[in-house]
Amino acid sequence: MNIMDQQVTHIKFGVGHVVGKENGKINVLFSSEIGQKSFQYPDAFAQFLHMNSSALQDFIMSEYQSKQEQLLREEAEQLAAILAERKTPEKPAKQSRKKAESKKKQ
Numbered sequence: 001m002n003i004m005d006q007q008v009t010h011i012k013f014g015v016g017h018v019v020g021k022e023n024g025k026i027n028v029l030f031s032s033e034i035g036q037k038s039f040q041y042p043d044a045f046a047q048f049l050h051m052n053s054s055a056l057q058d059f060i061m062s063e064y065q066s067k068q069e070q071l072l073r074e075e076a077e078q079l080a081a082i083l084a085e086r087k088t089p090e091k092p093a094k095q096s097r098k099k100a101e102s103k104k105k106q
Helices: 054-086 097-105
Strands: 007-010 014-022 025-029 036-040 049-051
Touching: 049 054
Parallel strands: none
Antiparallel strands: 007 014, 007 049, 014 025, 025 036
C-alpha cells in the first residue's frame, strides 16, 4: 500500500504527513516549528506514530508483526546454530580393564 502523503499522528510532535519511505525509514513532515523527522519503519508505528487511516494502520501493523516474527525465527536459528557448535560428540564408552587386557594378550 502506498503511504505517501498520508496523515499520521505522533505522540509528541502531533499531526504530520508522510513525505518519504526508503531503506527501512519513514520521513514525516510536521509543523514548521518541528520540521521533518525520520523514523524506523514499521517499528515506529508500534510506539510513536499512528496512521489516521485505520486501513493503513492495520496494514502497517501487520507488516510490523511479520517483521517481528521473522526476527524471532532468525534469532531461534542463530541460537540453534550456536548450540549445535557447542555440542561435543559423545566420547566412546570406556572398555573394561579385563577386555583391554584380553585384547593385549591376543
